[in-house]
Amino acid sequence: MMYEKHTRKKPLALIADDDLSLRLSMKAALKKFDFDVLEAENGRQALTLFNAEKPDFILLDVIMPEMDGFEVCAAIRKSLHGRYPQILMVTGLDDVDSTARAFEVGANDFVSKPINWVMLGHRARYMLRAGYAFRELYMSQSRLAKTQELAKLGNWQIDLKSLEFHCSSEASRLLRLDTGKAPVSLDDFLAPIMGHEKDKVRKEMDDAVKARKNMSVSYSVLYPDGTQKHILNQGEILFNENGMPEMMLGVVQDVSQLKRAEEEIIHLAFYDGLTGLANRMLFLDRLDMAIKDATRNNQKFALLFLDLDRFKRINDTLGHHMGDLLLKQVAEKMQACIRCTDLATRGAMDSSEPTISRLAGDEFTIILSNIRSPESAAVVARRLIKEISTEYDLDGQEVSVSASIGISVFPNDGQTADILLRNADSAMYNAKNSGKNQFQFYIESLNIVATERFSLERDLARAIDRDEFVLYFQPQIDLATRKIVGAEALIRWMHPQKGMVPPDKFIHVAEESGLIIEINKWVLLKACSQSNEWVKDGFPALSIAVNLSGYKFAHQNIVESIRDVLQVTRLDPGNIEVEITETILMQETEETIETLKQIKDLGVRIALDDFGTGYSSLSYLTTFPVDVIKIDRSFVIGSTMHKNNRIIIKAIIAMGHSLGKKILAEGIETEEQFELLKEYGCDEAQGYYFKAPVPATEFTRLLKKGAL
CATH class of the missing domain: 3.30.70.270 (Reverse transcriptase/Diguanylate cyclase domain)
Structure with missing residues (x-):
């Protein structure tokens, strides 16, 4: 039936009317306009002839025995080949209700009695031409839809005045959009685009409108099932008679296979x-x-x-x-x-x-x-x-x-x-x-x-087993009373041939060789054990600061090491302070934050060392769980000579106190620096002005004095 207008020499008409004289008149009128004609005297016979012959044009009387014209029309439209035939219903002159119902059941037009026989032939020819055009349009749309489906292609459009958006069913299917609830909006259309690419696509569309140029942009989309596809989106601006942008038309295409092919070619080439x-x-x-x-x-x-x-x-x-x-x-x-x-x-x-x-x-x-x-x-x-x-x-x-x-x-x-x-x-x-x-x-x-x-x-690698490492301790002083309130534990290596090797000569070697993890554990254990010794000797509990290497901080199992040491030494976690630098905070932020939170959960305090020398110090104070801020010695040393250093120090102290942090100044070497930091309200300090790092035995003698 799809192409029968090309295979038949003449169009075929079916006349269904129980009045023989009317049938003969209708037949004569249609014959004059070169139709072949079939006749049916009732509705059921008309339906049987339609299914057998599949006519192009059908003339149906409304009132017929066995099945009336409405039933026949509805049955034809529901049949496999009933989409395209043109159906003309014959109604009474004043039968308004029948006319309305005729259109409801699928009739293309109606004619009232008495019939103008000359005009009937013209109307049949016109309706037949309209039917052929409708059929060709539908087939063209079907071919386009199938072609787009095979090419994984869909289209869209935006009215640039009303900003109304529309996309084809192929585009919705391609992007797996839910079209069942409401019309697809531009936001829905862009929703599957991955990450920051969404803003890029919006910008490309805006720029195309402003520049009055075509658009071509590719991006990745992520479907609800986790599937990822590559989409090519191309658009073109349409202008009105005044040369103003009126509409943007575009197509989206799944180019995932092409993308994979390109990647394979690149892989083979490189x-x-x-x-x-x-x-x-x-x-x-x-x-x-x-x-x-x-x-x-x-x-x-x-x-x-x-x-x-x-x-x-x-x-x-x-x-x-x-x-x-x-x-x-x-x-x-x-x-x-x-x-x-x-x-x-x-x-x-x-x-x-x-x-x-x-x-x-x-x-x-x-x-x-x-x-x-x-x-x-x-x-x-x-x-x-x-x-x-x-x-x-x-x-x-x-x-x-x-x-x-x-x-x-x-x-x-x-x-x-x-x-x-x-x-x-x-x-x-x-x-x-x-x-x-x-x-x-x-x-x-x-x-x-x-x-x-x-x-x-x-x-x-042999130093730990040979017990060649020692800890030195530098006192930390309460600036208001000059009493010793804590100590920073600093590692030293007593090499049997080279003598004392300072940390800056061997820590980077330990980091690159992976030995730093064992050294960190040793420092923790020795510092906690020594703190316990001082408590047993009757001294007040001190805050012992342990400066751990930041090498792969989040992957050192620091939390497990601290937990093990605390269990072995039975030391109060509040007496241990882990010092970290801003370099550590710049590594793998999420994992580092999680590690620091776990350290805090153990009851251990955290100090931010060398504060002010990194890239974004201020953000660290609100992002990371820090208890103590240590002002870097570079600011302290130049504080008496450089006004800017003093401004920075005052700002750090004020900001830290407003956030509830303790402030400690490093590197105090003169009386003038001491008085300045005290005047600014700094809480604690350490430096050569008070005492250089000393072995545990000498630090014990300092504890007996109580103040420096």
């Missing part, structure tokens, strides 16, 4: 197919970027060139398949090793990821951005050698392999990609020639420094 690491092309691009960033920010970075020792022998002996398996396993070890060690080698605020790449064969490179010092690169190189130098199971075949690494450092060892790569390669060959399974810097002097650094790390 990543090694065997190991999944960056390939040579991507490595060179990242190396150029590292050079530009380091030059702009006055930073250093290291390039590590790694080559497997005796890999060719494994390849030749066991075959290339086994060699490929080995390369994949080595690449996995490298990635795991870099993830574990890289954070210790770079600045706290550096968030760039190291680039690990496979250049060719068994050659790999690693870019370590913004390193603290060349020795930091040596830390990574040493651990890589340790992790890689092990046995590998290659389909049941056990093989061993080691690695040699060359290191070049920007800018000392070169300021272009070619020179840095060549020098790292040269250093790697020096490592191979020196016995393999080791690393070498391009500059020999750095090898000496690295050797000394690892000698220090080796001795540091």
Whole structure:
């Protein structure tokens, strides 16, 4: 029936009327206008003929036996092929109710008796043409809807005067919008867009209207079931006769498959197919970027060139398949090793990821951005050698392999990609020639420094077992009475050959090697034990401040360490104060806040050390659970000479007191500084003016004096 107007030579009409004379007159009128005609004398016969012949035009009398015209019309419209035929109902001249009902049951038009036979043929031809047009329009809409469905495409429009929004059912289905409750609004339309991209899309639409230009923007949407899709949204402005923007029309399309294809193409172009690491092309691009960033920010970075020792022998002996398996396993070890060690080698605020790449064969490179010092690169190189130098199971075949690494450092060892790569390669060959399974810097002097650094790390690992650490204590004074109210516990290392090693010489080594966690535990235990000793000796309970390393603070299990020490020593938690710096607060904020809250739950106080030297000190006071603010010594030392220092100190004290925090000044060295801080209302202080850090035995003698 869909295309019968093209297959029939003449249109087919069905006349249904119980009056034979009327049927003959109707038939004659339609024949003159080139219709083929079928006749039915009652409603049921008319319905049977319709289902069998599927006519294009139907003339129905309202009053007929067995089924009246209304019933026949309603039945036709409900049938499979009843959508398109044109139905003309015949009613009485003054039968208004019948006319209204005719339209309700699906009639296209009506004609009143007596009938104008000449006009009947014209009306039939006109209705037939309208029916064909309606059918073609519906089919066109159906094809468009199906095409949009197949193309995952929908359309939308905004009236720029009334701001009314409308989107097609295809667009609603594509974005999985709920259209059952109310019309879809622009907010509904944008709701599935992920995160900050929503504001970007709104801005793109606004900018397109203001600039009178087309719009094209892509973004991600998140469906309620967690599925994520990529959408391309394109819009065009329509203007009225005065050239003013009148409407914005647009289409949305699901381009997720295209996006995945693009990502796969990019991956094939820039990543090694065997190991999944960056390939040579991507490595060179990242190396150029590292050079530009380091030059702009006055930073250093290291390039590590790694080559497997005796890999060719494994390849030749066991075959290339086994060699490929080995390369994949080595690449996995490298990635795991870099993830574990890289954070210790770079600045706290550096968030760039190291680039690990496979250049060719068994050659790999690693870019370590913004390193603290060349020795930091040596830390990574040493651990890589340790992790890689092990046995590998290659389909049941056990093989061993080691690695040699060359290191070049920007800018000392070169300021272009070619020179840095060549020098790292040269250093790697020096490592191979020196016995393999080791690393070498391009500059020999750095090898000496690295050797000394690892000698220090080796001795540091033995220091706890050999009881080489000691705690010194610096008194904290109540400024109003000059009485000792607390002490800061400070670690010292009594090296058997080098003598006393200050913290600034070994703490960073302990952090990079992971030994800092054990050292923090030792400091906590010794400080709490000593506090207990003083209480047992009859001295008033003191607040002992423990300055813990902030290295990976939220991952040190600090809370568990404090809890264990408190259980062992039975010390009142209120007598322990954990000092943190603003550097700690800048790390992984949510995890850090949670760790600090758990420390507070134990009853331990928290002090913010070096206050005023960080990036956003004020926000920390309301965000983090801090009890004590320690004014950094840099402000105190210059307070008598610089007016701005005094202004800052007064502001810190006033602000801290308004928030209910205790204020302690560090680094007081003169009588004048002491009087100034006292005048400003500072609560407590410490510094060489009162006493330098001293061993526990000497601190006991200070406690006997009571005041300084």
